[in-house]
């Protein structure tokens with residue numbers, strides 16, 4: 344058969360065909376070379392399907408890989424395969440077409456990555472706390488193809504095993520970890536073996552190598568971090584087992600064996616990434632008081648919504664993130680009570696309103712179902728999936744009550760475990776198994792999925808704890824000096840301070856900021872969320888005492904969610920453009936490509 348008779352891929356961001364010949368198991372053998380900044384080795388794909396034993400074509404996604412050989416079978420001396428590497432698309436990379444004769448069970452690809460591979464961040468010893476080199480991957484959304492040839496669609500799953508060998512003089516001190524069963528100690532010879540027995544989509548492939556120690560948190564949970572950072576982080580995440588137990592009480596058992604965290608250097612571009620068995624997490628949620636750990640609950644929740652039941656394409660991203668935000672807040676409510684979860688919900692809704700206003704009332708980018716064909720998903724994915732998706736689930740909660748919704752979600756995860764889900768199939772499953780005809784009419788699902796903004800009657804959260812913050816803000820506005828608010832602010836958590844900072848008039852003069860700073864020490868705060876909310880106020884007012892802290896923050900932290908608004912605020916300040924560009928040039932080597940691809944356009948463009 345020829346390529347034109349293969350079924351068309353239904354994922355606009357992957358060339359890998361969805362039918363007939365499937366890559367169902369990966370054997371990866373890689374060396375990690377810090378000196379050359381390359382991964383090199385082989386990816387062997389075990390195949391299934393094929394038209395009744397006849398020949399077929401296997402299509403894999405690649406992006407910037409240096410392909411050295413393609414062979415049939417698993418053996419190192421197997422016959423060369425016929426293949427064709429299609430012309431490059433700037434977003435999607437290159438389709439690799441491999442001609443697979445009848446009866447062939449595997450194809451073996453020998454390749455290496457380029458130093459600029461977009462998924463990979465190679466850190467020099469000077470960029471880490473441990474003064475050792477560090478490597479980590481970020482594969483979501485379509486970057487797995489920049490570090491291995493693979494079927495890079497969330498609708499295609501495979502199990503994997505990998506051998507990873509760390510090269511160089513430091514090999515005996517560097518630990519390698521993957522989204523799989525992991526070692527807990529460094530191997531003197533730098534060789535590691537990994538196994539992920541469950542089928543996973545390519546965006547959940549992950550690798551990290553660095554000077555890492557392990558601390559157990561319970562029998563099945565633990566934490567990896569650079570040695571100097573480990574004790575403080577272990578204290579911060581001490582409640583990890585309680586989170587897993589809470590999640591299991593809500594939606595049935597955790598299906599991935601161990602659940603560990605890897606705390607990365609601060610250059611990690613996201614808050615967290617739900618790599619199976621091993622969530623990657625930013626150090627910017629370490630506060631000392633455990634008040635930002637809802638982010639861990641979020642990544643944990645993805646072990647069900649996302650990793651078990653996976654969005655079929657990036658157009659269905661809300662199925663991953665909307666469910667996960669809802670689930671995350673249920674975990675937090677279970678552990679810390681309703682008033683705490685209500686604060687998270689109010690902050691999330693405020694973020695949503697902000698994004699809706701930015702995108703505009705008629706924007707298709709505000710629909711739950713996205714149309715990202717022809718675009719880079721990294722640019723098209725926004726807050727809407729998270730918070731509007733969560734509001735749809737809260738609407739269902741109000742409509743049918745928690746007991747019915749929880750039973751539905753439990754059954755949904757069990758029924759579609761290790762499968763992918765499209766928005767359409769979800770809609771029909773929902774209407775067939777949960778809703779009565781009357782309820783379906785009241786819900787107006789099509790408006791949620793394919794309409795802009797928020798449907799009328801979407802729930803609006805209230806928080807009693809934030810009402811108290813409102814009182815403090817009102818007193819401040821009425822002339823009470825900041826120091827006079829201490830009786831009210833004494834017990835505040837990160838969320839109350841965040842709400843307070845967001846509630847301040849955006850154009851307070853520097854003299855007022857100085858008084859606030861003297862009373863509450865924002866500039867000296869170790870809490871990244873508070874710093875990120877404080878610096879824009881300081882920039883707008885020209886409050887110079889915050890300058891050094893802002894600079895240090897931008898040089899150290901690579902989390903895009905913080906960087907984008909901070910550089911925007913910097914650019915908007917008087918004389919800010921030159922300052923932003925100078926600072927960015929210094930900070931840029933510490934940022935991952937996911938961050939620089941956004942910031943290059945913003946700061947240099």
Ligand code: BES
Pocket residue numbers: 483484612613614615616617637638641642645664724729904
């Ligand atoms: N899976 C996402 C991160 C992601 C999304 C990476 C899309 C690449 C493309 C992760 O679960 C996530 O949502 N992280 C958030 C934190 C969360 C608490 C909202 C983040 O990194 O800020």
Ligand code: ZN
Pocket residue numbers: 641642645663664667
């Ligand atoms: Zn998420």
